[in-house]
Amino acid sequence: MNDTKAWVVFSTHADLLWIHILKPGFRHCFVLINDGEGWLSLDPMLHHMDMKAHREVSNDFDLPEWLRGRGLTVIPAKLNRLKQVPAPVELMTCVSIIKRILGIHNIFIITPYQLYKYLNKQEKLMGSLTSRPKAPEEERQEQINEVSEMIRDPRYWRDKEPAFIAEVTKIFQTLYGTKP
Numbered sequence: 001m002n003d004t005k006a007w008v009v010f011s012t013h014a015d016l017l018w019i020h021i022l023k024p025g026f027r028h029c030f031v032l033i034n035d036g037e038g039w040l041s042l043d044p045m046l047h048h049m050d051m052k053a054h055r056e057v058s059n060d061f062d063l064p065e066w067l068r069g070r071g072l073t074v075i076p077a078k079l080n081r082l083k084q085v086p087a088p089v090e091l092m093t094c095v096s097i098i099k100r101i102l103g104i105h106n107i108f109i110i111t112p113y114q115l116y117k118y119l120n121k122q123e124k125l126m127g128s129l130t131s132r133p134k135a136p137e138e139e140r141q142e143q144i145n146e147v148s149e150m151i152r153d154p155r156y157w158r159d160k161e162p163a164f165i166a167e168v169t170k171i172f173q174t175l176y177g178t179k180p
Contacts (some may be wrong), residue, residue: 007032007064008098008119009041010073010112025073025145026113029094031101032063032074039063044097068138075119077102140175147171 010029030043030050039054039061057063064074080103088107090096095115099106109115147168150156155164 004033004035004079006034006077006079006102007074008077008102008115009064009067010075010116022111023113023145024148025141026111026116029098029112029115031077031098032067033079034059034063042097042101044092044094049097071141073116073141075116076123077119078122079103143171143175147175 008029008031010026012025012027028045030041033040033042036059038059039057041050041052041054043050043052054063064076068074079101083103083105085105087100087103087105090099090107093110095110095112098104098115099109104115104118106118109118150164150168150171153164155161156168
């Protein structure tokens with residue numbers, strides 16, 4: 001089982017109205033696992049767990065990249081099997097279940113976006129689990145997420161800080177060739 005690799009997939013999809021308060025693109029998450037023989041996904045939803053062995057997909061097919069191509073954010077994750085202490089008790093959410101699968105015991109990771117930031121930081125610290133450089137679409141999506149977050153920042157819309165507005169404008173012009 002040394003060849004087992006995992007990826008966490010983040011999406012905007014949300015059936016429940018209250019989930020829309022979460023950051024767009026990071027309202028739900030699920031995990032993909034490849035054990036060297038095939039693909040498995042575990043999608044923890046509020047009303048049931050959707051676990052699927054993807055037998056229709058060959059083992060060498062790049063399923064994470066395929067999902068990225070469909071607009072989802074996918075990040076590699078390490079399966080930590082070294083901890084010998086029980087995981088903390090938490091509400092059963094998509095994030096808590098993914099944390100349990102990955103062996104993450106941080107109780108302050110509550111939302112999908114917090115999990116994304118944690119995994120992104122871990123990936124940078126540990127080095128990428130894949131040697132694949134970021135695709136231009138992936139970098140663009142990160143810039144879109146960044147500028148979307150910045151536009152919601154009170155320094156932009158309420159305080160109208162010139163330096164902050166200039167930074168937002170620069171990123172926006174890079175992405176769209178026009179001012180926001």
